[in-house]
Amino acid sequence: MPLRSESEHAAVALDVRPEDRPGVTPFQTRVVHTSRFHDSAARHVSGTAAYIDDVREPVGTLHVVPGYARQAAKGRIVGLDLAAVKAFPGVVAVLTAANVPGHNDISPSGFHDDPLLAETEIRFHGQPVFAVVAETREAARRAARLGRVDVEAETPIVTVDQAIASDRPDILPSYAFVRGDAEAAIAAAEPEAVVEGSILIGGQEHFYLEGQISLAVPGEDGEMHVFASTQHPSEVQHLVAHVLGLPNARVTAEVRRMGGAFGGKESQASQWAALAALAAHVTGRPAKVRLDRDDDMAMTGKRHDFRVNYRARIDAEGRLEAVIHDQFARCGHSVDLSIGICDRAMFHADNAYYYPEVAINSRRLKTDTVSNTAFRGFGGPQGVLAAERLMDEIALRTGRDPFDVRLANLYGEGERDETPYGMKVQQNLGREMMLRLAETSEYRARAAAIDAFNANSPFLRKGIAITPVKFGISFTLTHLNQAGALVHVYTDGSVHLNHGGTEMGQGLYVKVAQVVAEVFGISLDMVHITATTTAKVPNTSPTAASSGTDLNGMAALLAAQAIRDRMASHLANVHGGVPPESVVFADDHVVVGNERMTFAAAAKSSHAGKVGLSSTGYYATPDLVWDRSVAKGRPFYYFAWGVSCSEVTVDTLTGETRVDRVDVLHDVGRSLNPAIDIGQIEGGFVQGMGWLTTEELVYDAEGRLRTHAPSTYKIPTATDVPADFRVELYESGGNAVDTVYRSKAVGEPPLMLPISVFSAIGRAVGSLKPGAPVPLDAPATPEAVRRAVKALVDRA
Template identity: 50%
Template sequence: MRKLAQLQDKTSSKITGKVGVSRKHESADKHVTGKALYIDDRPQMANQLFAAIGQTTIAHGLVKSMDLSKVKVAPGVVDVLIATDVPGHLDIGPVFKGDPVLVLDKVEFMGQALFAVAATSHEAAVKAAKLAIVEYEEIEPVLSVKEALSKQNFVRPPHTQKRGDAVSAINASKHILEGKLKIGGQEHFYLESQISSAEPTEDGGMMIYSSSQHPSEVQKLVAEVLGISFNKVVVDMRRMGGGFGGKETQAAPWACIAALLANKTGRCVKLRLNRVDDMTLTGKRHPFENDYKVGFDEQGLIKGIEFNINGNCGYSPDLSDAIVDRAMFHSDNAYFLENAHVVGNRCKTNTVSHTAYRGFGGPQGMISIEGVMDDIARKVDKDPLEIRKLNLYGQNDRNITHYGQTVEHNILPMMINKLENDCEYQKRRTEITQFNKINTFLKKGIALTPVKFGISFTVQHLNQAGALIHLYTDGSIQLNHGGTEMGQGLNTKIAQVVAQEFQVDIDNIIVCSTRTDKVPNTSPTAASSGTDLNGKAAQNAAIILKNRLIEFTCEHFSVEQNDVIFSDNQVHISNVKQLSFAELVQLAYMNRISLSSTGFYKTPKIYYDRDKANGRPFFYFANGVACSEVVIDTLTGEYKVARVDVLHDVGDSLNPAIDLGQIEGAFVQGMGWLTTEELIWNEKGRLVSNNPATYKIPAIADMPEVFNVELLQNEPNAEATIYNSKAVGEPPFMLAISVWSALRDAVSSVSDYKASPILNTPATPERVLMAVQQMKSL
C-alpha cells in the first residue's frame, strides 16, 4: 500500500503539469515502449569503430614489457592506443591527481586499463584485447583497511572533527561501550553500462555523447587528454539508464579513451563496457570499517563519543576526500553529541578506486551511530526507540552539530512521534516480544530509525547552476539546464517549474539534452541537488523572460505592471485585452523583443572552514523516519522483511508521484546494500562478484510484503528553495538502516535482549546465522 498524498491545489488554475501536482515522468511512455534513445541506440556513423579495454592481470606491480603484436593483427583491428600515445594530460583525476587514463608503468589494481583497441565491431575489439602478452614485476598489494591503517597508506591525509573533551566525558561516564562495524560496499548496477561515443569535428575538436552525470567534467578531461582548448569539445547527454553516482567521475575515462582513439584514427569511436568489464573497471560505494567508544549515563544519554571512520578508497583519491568528510558529517545522524571526537581516514588499497554512490558517505556514517543506539539500549535494558528519542537534537544548546552547524527547523521529534503512532509501534513491539517468547525457531524484530541528511555539495563552488530558455513564436518553449536526467524525473520537475512561472501547459515545454555548448561549466547532478540548483536557475531564466514580456506589454498597451496577469495559457491585460501566451510571444517578436534568456543560481549561506573543522556545510536538512519489521529463521539465518512504514519530509513536493517513486526505490536499494549485495575480492585482488550470477541486487520478491510510504504534509522548507521543496534523491536511501536494526533486534531476542549482536553488512543469511550463534553462546 502506498499513500499518495498530493498537495492541495492552491489556485483555480487549469494548466497541466503545474508545480505540486503528480505528473508522470516526461519520458515514461518512451521508456516502456522502447522509444527512449540511449547512446547505444544512436545510428552508426560512416566508418564507425568500436573500442575495448586491455586490462591488467595483477593488483600491484610494474609493467616490464608489453607485446601487442597479436592484438594489432587480430581480425577487424584498426588501431591500438597506449599511454605514450596520449598527446595531452595522462592523469584525469577529477580533484586530485592519481588516475591515469591508461597505465604507463605502475599497476594499482587488477583490471586497470592498460591499452585500448579500436576495431570494426564491438566483438572484434573485445576478443583482440585479450591477446596481449604482458610481463609484470609484482608488488605485494594492500587489500584491507586494517593493513592500510597499519602502513599509514592513505590517498589523502586524515581529517578530524571535534567538540568538547570526548575522552574525559567518556571516562567520567557511568557506562562505557566499545564496538566495531564492517560496512560493505555496493555496486551501482545501473541498467545502462558505461558508454561513450566520440566524433571528430572539422575544427580539430570532438563531439562526445556520454552517459555521464557530469558533462562539463567530461568536456574538460577530454580536452586535456587531447591537448586542446575546452571550447573545441562539446558533450551531449540526453539521458542515462541509471547513474547513482557511478557516472559522476567514472564516466570520464571511457569518453577520454573513445576521444583519443577517434583522434588517432580520424574516425568515430564508440566504447561500451560489457557488464563484467564495467563491474571490474569501475568504483563502488566505499566499504568502511568504523569503530567507536561511547560513554553514557543510566538512562542511555550519550555524554561522550569517539569515532574512527575508515573508508576503503581503493587506489586513488577520486572523490574519497569529500566522501569520507560526509561520513564524518553524518556520524551524528539525528543525535546531539555533546563531546565528540571524529577521525576520518582515507585508506589506500589496491582495488579499483571507489567513488560516489547515493548518499556519498552519509550512509556509512549514519549506520554506525544507529548501531551505537542499539548497543546502548541493550546495555541499559530499554527499547532502542527510547534511546533514540532521548538523544535527539533539541533546542538551545542541544541543537549544534559537532562541526558547528545549528540544526534549525528540527521536525524529527514530531515525525518520529507521528510514525510511532501511525504504525502502532508500541503495540507491535509488545506483540513481537510475546511472539519471540513462545517461538523457538522463528524470531521477529522491529526498529524505528530516523534520517537527518544535509543537502548541498560540501565543496562550496559546486553549489551553482545555469539554465537557458528559448521562447518560440508559436508559444512553445525550449529549456536547457545543467542537470542530467538519469531516470529520476529531474527534467519533469524542472519543466513543471517553468510551466508554473509562465502559467502554461507543460506540454508546451521541451527539455533538451544537457549540452556543454548550451549551459557551460556545470556542476555534476549529484548531492541530491539537481532540482534545487537547476530548478532555481530555470526559474531565474523564466522570471527574466516573463518580466521582459510584462515590460513590453505595459509599454505596448499603456498599462501598469499589476494589470498584466499570466494565467491558464492566457495573458490578461487589465480590461484592455486578453491574449493567448503564443499571441503575446508573437507580438513581442514582431516588436523585436529578445525571447531568450539564461538563468543562474548559487546556494546561499553555506561554508566550511576545513582547518577549523567548523561551519555550515549544508543549506538545510531533509528528514525521514522508517519503521521496519522482520522475521528470521534462527536455524538457517534466512529472513523476510514483513512490513515497512515510511514518513518522509520533502517540504512542499514539486511532484508527489515522482517523490514517492524516489523514496520507494531508494529504500529498496538501501535494503540491498545492507542485506544482499556483497562485494568479494579474492586474495590476489580480483573482484569475483563481477556479474549478476555472483552479485545479488534486490528483486521484486525482496520487496516488503507491506510497504506504506507517506509524504509529510504542511511542512514547507523553511529555507528559500525552489517552491519550498526539499531534495529527495539520497535521503530516503538511509531509511533502510531500519531493516538492519530490525534484524539485530530479532537476533538480540535470542539472548532475551540482554546483548547486542555483531552484524556486519551486508547482513546476509550467513551473517545473521553467525550472529544468532553468537547470542546462543553467551
C-alpha cells in the same frame, strides 16, 4: 496519488494573484505541486527511450575495448606484447599511454593520480593498460584478450583491516571534528556507563541498467563531440580536452538520459569518454566504448567500505554525554572523490542525534583496489549506519526500547541544536516525525506482539525498528553549489528548456519543466526538454548531492522569470500603460487589464515589439560557509528528514530474512511532483535495503573482484520489495529556506531509511540472548546473520 491528465489539470480552478508571481512562495499553483508523468515514462515502458547505444552510429564508427593484466592486481609492468592484438582481423589501432597527445590523467580531484592507461605499474586488478580499436565490438573484445602484460607482482593490500594493520601511508591526511574532550569524558566514566563496539560496513556496486558508455565524433579543427552517459558533462568536457591537449571550447559533451547512475557516473564516466575520444582522435573516425558488465564491475569504483569503531559515555537513561567515532575508509588506489565522501561520512556521523562532547576521526586508506567513488548518499549512509548501531548498543546496555533511546538523544532546542561541525539544526522535524510514525505504524503494539512471538518461537525470530534520517543538502565543496539554465520562448508559445542537470531516471527534467511551465502559466506539454550539453550551459556542476532540482530548477525559474517580466512590461505598455506587475500569466493565457490573450499571442506581440524572448538563468546557493581548516561553518543550506519503521522475520537456522512491513514518513517540503518523489523514496529504500542485506563485494587475496556479475552479486529483485510498503509524504508548509517553490531534495536521503531494516534484523537476532551485543556487520547476508547467531549462541 493518482495522476491527472492535462485536461483534468486545465479544469482545476485557479486563484492567481499578482503577488504570487515570483513563484517561490507557497501559494496555489497549477503545474508544480502536482503529480505528473516522468517525461520519458511512455518511452521507458515501450522501449523507445534512446540511450547512447540506441543512437544511430555514424558511418565508419569504430569500437573500443580496454585490455588489462589478467593475473596481477599490484606490481611493476616489465613487459607489454601487443603483436597478436594488432594482427587480429578487424583491428584498426591499439592504444597505449604513448598515444595520448595531452595528459595521461583522468583524475577528477586535481591530484593527477589516476592514469587513463597504466604506464609503469598496475595498481588494481582490471586497470586498463591498452585499448583495442576495431571495426566491430566483437573483434575488439576478442583481440583484447590476446594482449600480454608481464607484471612483477607484489602482494596487494585489499581490505580495510589489512590497510589499518599495514604501515602504508594513507592516501589522504586524517581529519577530525572535535568538540570538548570526549576522550577524557569517556576515560573518567564508570565501566557501566561506557558503550563501545565496531561495525564493518561493506561497499556497494552501482549496478545501473545502462553500463559505462561513450560515443565520440571528431569534427573540424580538432573538435570533439562526446555523447557520454555521465552525471557531470562539464567534467567529461574538461578531462577529454585535458587528455587530447585541446581547449575546453573544442570539446562538447552531451547527454540526454542515463539508464541509472547513482553516483557511478559522476567522476568515472570520464575515463571511457576520454578513451573513446582518444580513439576518434587517433583514427579520425567516430569511436564508441561500451563496457561489458564484468569489465564494468571490475574496472569502476564502488561505495566505500568502512570500519567504524565507536565509544560513548551515557547517563542512566541512555542519554549520550560523549561520543568518539573512528572512521576508516577504503579509498582504493587513487583519490578520486574520497575527500568529499569521507568528509560527508563525518558530517552524518551524528545523524539526528546531539553529541555533547565529540570526536569524529577519519582515516582515508590506500588499498590496491579500484578507486572507490561517489554512490547515492556520498558517504552519508556509512556515517548514519554507525550512529544507529550506537543507538542499538545503548538500548541493549540499558534494557530500554531502542525507540525511546533514539527519542532521548534527538537534537532539541537551545544548547542541544548544534552539530559537531558548528551548524545549528534548523527546521528540526525529527521528534515530531518519529512520534507521528510510531503512532501511525502502531509501533508499540507491534513491538509487544513481536516480543510475545519470539518467546514462543525457537528458530524464527521477528524484529522491529524505527530509525530517523537527517540529511544535509548541498555540496560540501561549496563552489559546486551553482547552476545555469537557458530558456527560449518561440512565437507559437512553445518553450525550449536547457539546463546543466542530467536525467538518470530520477525525474529531474520533468520537475524543472514544471517550474518553467508554472512561471509562464502554460501547460507542461508546451515546454520542450532538451539534452544537457556543454554547448548551451557551460561550467556545470555534477547532478549529485541531491541538489539537481534545487540548483537547476532555480536557475530555470530565474531565466523564465526574466523573459516573463520583459513580456509583462511590453504588454503593459502596449495596452494602455497598466502596471507591469498587474499582468497575469495563467491557464495558457495572459491577462492584461481587461484583455485576455493566449500565451502564443503574447509571445508573438512581444517579438514584434523587439522583446528578447531568450534568457540565461544563473543560481548560486546563498548563505553557505565552510572553513575546512577549522572544521566549522554552515556546509548545508537545509536538512531533509525522514523516518522509517521496518518489521522483519529472520530464520536463525539459515540466516534468511524477510521484510514483512515497511512504513515511511518522509520530508520533501512542498513537493514539486509527489508521484516522482514517492517513486524516489521507494526506489531509494529498496536500493539501500540491498546495500544492507544482499549486496556483498568479495575480493580474493590477490585483489580480484569475485562478485563481478549478477550470478554472484545479488541486487534486490521485485520479490524483495516489501509486500506491505507504506510511504507517506510529511505534510509540510514548505522548506524554511528559499528553495524552488519551497520544495526539498529527495534523491539521496531515502537510501538511509532502510537502516531500520538492518536494526530490526539485529533486534531479531539479539532476542536469542537479550542484552548481549549483536556482532552483525553490513550487509546482513544470510551468512552474516548465521555468524552473528552462532557468536551469540556460543557466547558463555
